Amino acid sequence: MHKSYQPLKPATNKYLQKKWDQTRYEEHRNKLSTARPIVDTKGIRTPAHVQLKLKKLQLQDERLVTIERDNRLLSSKLSDIVRSKGLVDHRNHYPERSLNAEKRRDELLQVTNQNQAIYQRITARESDYRRQLWLDDWERVVRRRDDIARYPRAVANKQKSKRRVEFAGSDSGQREKSSESNSYSDTNTDQEVEEEEEKRETEENKDTLNE
Structure with missing residues (x-):
């Protein structure tokens, strides 16, 4: 080569x-490859006063100082308040009340008055059912039942009153007492029967007069 x-x-x-x-x-x-250029192509160096910004740092320090001072004052005030009992009486004795209490009271009075009026109307109204007529009709039915009965009702009442109630193991004294009470009830039933007959006769006379 x-x-x-x-x-x-x-x-x-x-x-x-x-x-x-x-x-x-x-x-x-x-x-x-290792040669350096003759022309300086680097950027302009920023000045120190532009990089540091001393005025901004000063304002920031002053702001921090004022904040620390205010915090110290607040902490001292809070500690004084905690240690002391307080000189100002800030208790409020104003009673709690509703803004619409009067309105609700008026509505309640109106409702009670309306209810009272309704109650008065209900109690003052006479009943449509004639109770006396029903009683008279029932007495008439009882009287006719007694008239058409096979046995008179007075005899049945006497038979019921003459029954003796005997208990097991009862003494003779108790039997005598029960017989005495039965005899007393018989006399009472006889008087009641007589009164009923008198009432019946008077009612029959009234019916005949009315007819």
């Missing part, structure tokens, strides 16, 4: 000349 090399200047040995040219070329390339 060195035989085909054409040096710029005449040389006695082409092989050595090629090697020397190659080393010089590599050195030149290294120098170009």
